[in-house]
Amino acid sequence: MKSNVLKHIRRKASDLAFNNALYNWTLHHNILGGSQPQGFVTIPTDGWPGDMEKGRWLCEGTFTLGGETFEIPNSHWYLEGLSQDWMAHIHGFSWLRDLRALGGDQARLAARALIESWIDHHHGFDKVTWQNDFTGERLSHWIGCYDFFGASAGEEFQDLFFNSLSRQARHLCRALPGDSTGIAQLKAIKGLAYCGIALEGRESWLEVALDLLQEETKKQILPDGGHITRSPAQLTEALQIFIDIRCALKAAHYPVPGPMQHTIDRMAQALRFFRYSDKKLCVFNGAQEGDINFLEAVLSKSNARGKTLTRLPQSGYERLTLGRSVIMMDTGSPPAYPHERHHHAAPLAFEFIYGKERIFTSCGSHPFDPTWQDSLRATAAHNTLSIDHRNAAEIRHDGHFGRKHRKMSVTREDTHDACLIEATHDGYVSLNGITHRRRIYMGEQGHDIRGEDTLSCSIGAGNPKEIALRFHLHPRVLVSIIQDGTEALLRLPGGAGWRFHFSGGAFALENSIYLGEGSRPRKTKQLVLYGTMESDFARIKWGLQREGR
Incomplete structure (x- = not known):
């Protein structure tokens, strides 16, 4: 509560300091010194791929995100009802890559026209479109893609462009560190670093950016290389930013700090851990599968090598791996405020993939719709157990956690022909005294998987508790109920079959959805085991064996 109040006070103070005519006058007239830039001394080139088809849409004035489109009417940039993700996409200018991928004069002129239009509508500070992360993203993309859209432009565009860029950069230097956290703060730092490298006489901005980056590294990057949010998607974004700053330093012949390279190596190892055999990401804590080519590019540019880790x-x-089978299991506690804002309430959830075919998977997340994003944070959207239809962590109206699991324990045993993992969480203890323990065994070259979920109550059972244990299937998996409703046969696209069985509880086949890619939910099915806990202890056993092994 105290941190919320302080954050609110800082935000109000920033609005008072920046959102006034005097402040905008200082930005326009540069009264704090420094000449108006006429060009770049070094251009940190943006080396990430774009999408030609999205570039064609942009030439028609239409933006695309997650498979959805949005047209800015009459080049007016003030849009009601757009989510934060849409606003970040439009005002961050990452779509310049798509126009660059399309190439040609039409795309180049479209890029200039959109930049000119944005500048015309944003002469001075605006608390939405000039927030630190938007500004940092915009500046880094303007600089990184400049060779494509700006190098051949006329003097009028150059004057307009560099005047706006320098105003935004001066503001960003004054506004940082601000109250941004997580990836948003890294984006702002990257923008300031690019300006410090690209603009003559602004080396002090680079020094500020590198000092801030060092502090954020301590806050955000865990010793095992993961991101503080525990999200594979957020880790990918963070790693991309670190790689970009490293490349920019090298382009300007600045030394790369040793700790930065070490951080990149650790993050790349963690990202490799989160990738399955299909070269895409596991779907945990707000992540979608991701684009294979982009993930390959990130890992390639990281220059990191090494074997895939077994745990973070x-x-x-x-991560349990045997033969062609891989199980990924969430055994961590939620991050501290405010980094748990998009964290999922899914302790001990797991995913299972065989070869390149996903079998059991979380329901995923949405690229920009906050309603879908919050709904899919629920415990029931994952392969784990819920009690009395309640989440294992309380998701409050502001998106942050109230009640949550704090104690997690995990042990594992690995031999050359078997793996066993056992983990517990206390997410329900404050409600009813119940601790959830899950054991998963994998043997027979990954063809034999057995699970056991137990509940134990430390304060007396009281009223009976309803239990639901869910196994969400990937849309490519076909399912048939067999043996008079006591087993299920899962059929993969390649023809391989898996038999699911259980003991303890009642079995049901229900509808589910999958949002592991794109913005449109795909229909799928889920296996659900229902039961009732009437004493201090309850157990459900389940198994999955490959047919014809």
């Missing part, structure tokens, strides 16, 4: 102890994940 600080991030709280375990």
Whole structure:
């Protein structure tokens, strides 16, 4: 509560300091010194791929995000009802890559026209479009893509462009560190670093940015290389930013700090841990599968090498691999405020993939719709157990956690032909005294998987508790109920079959959805085991064996 109040006070103070005519006058007239830039001394080139098809849409004035489109009417940039993700995409200018990928004069002129239009509508500070992360993203993309859209432009565009860029950079230097956290803060730092490298006489901005980056590294990057949010998607974004800053330093012949390279190496190892055999990400804590080419590019640019890890102890994940089977299990506690804002309430959830085919998977997340994003944070959207239809962590109206699991324990045993993991969480203890323990065994070259979920109550059972244990199937998996409703046969696209069985509880096949990619939910199914806890102890056993092994 205290941190919320302080954050609110800082935000109000920033609004008073920046959102006034005098402050905008100082930005326009540069009264704090420094000449108006006429060009760049070094251009930290943006080396990430764009999408030609999205570039074609942009030439028609239409933005795309997560498979959805949005047209800015009459080049007016003030749009009601857009989510924060849409606003970040539009005002961050990452879509310049798409126009660059399309190439040609039409795309180049479209980029200039959109930049000119944005500048015309944003002469001075605006608390939404000039927030630190938007500004940092915008500046880094303006600089990184400049060779494409700006190098051949006329003097009028150059004057307009550099005047706006220098105003935004001066503001960003004054506004940082501000109250941004997480990836938003890293984006702002990257923008300031780019300006310090690209603009003559602004080396002090680079020094400020590198000092801030060092502080954020301590706050955000865990010893095992994971990100503080525990999200594979957030880790990917953070690693991309670190790589970009490293490349920018090298382009300007600045030394790369040793700790930065070490951090990149650790993050790349963690990212490799989160990738399955299909080269895409596991779907935990707000992540979607991701784009294979982009993930390959991130890992390639990291220059990191090494074997895939079996666990990330600080991030709280375990990876069991045997033969072609991989199980990823969430065994971590939620991060501290405010980094748990998009964290999922899914302790001990797991995913299972065989070869390149996902079998059991979390329901995923949405690229920009906050309603979907919050709904899919629920315990029931994951392969884990819930009690009395309540989440294992309380998701408050502001998106942050109230009640949450604080104690997690995990042990594992590995031999050359078997793996066993056992973990517990206390997310329900404050409600009813119940601790959830999960054991998962994998043997027979990954063809034999057995699970056991037990509940134990430390304060007396009281009223009966309803239990639901869910196994969400990937949309490519076909399911048939067999043996008079006591087993399920899962059929993969390649023809391989898996038999699911259980003891303890009642079995149901229900509808589910999958949002592991794109913005449109795909219909799928889930296996659900229902039961009632009437004493101080309850157990459900389940198993999955490959047919014809």
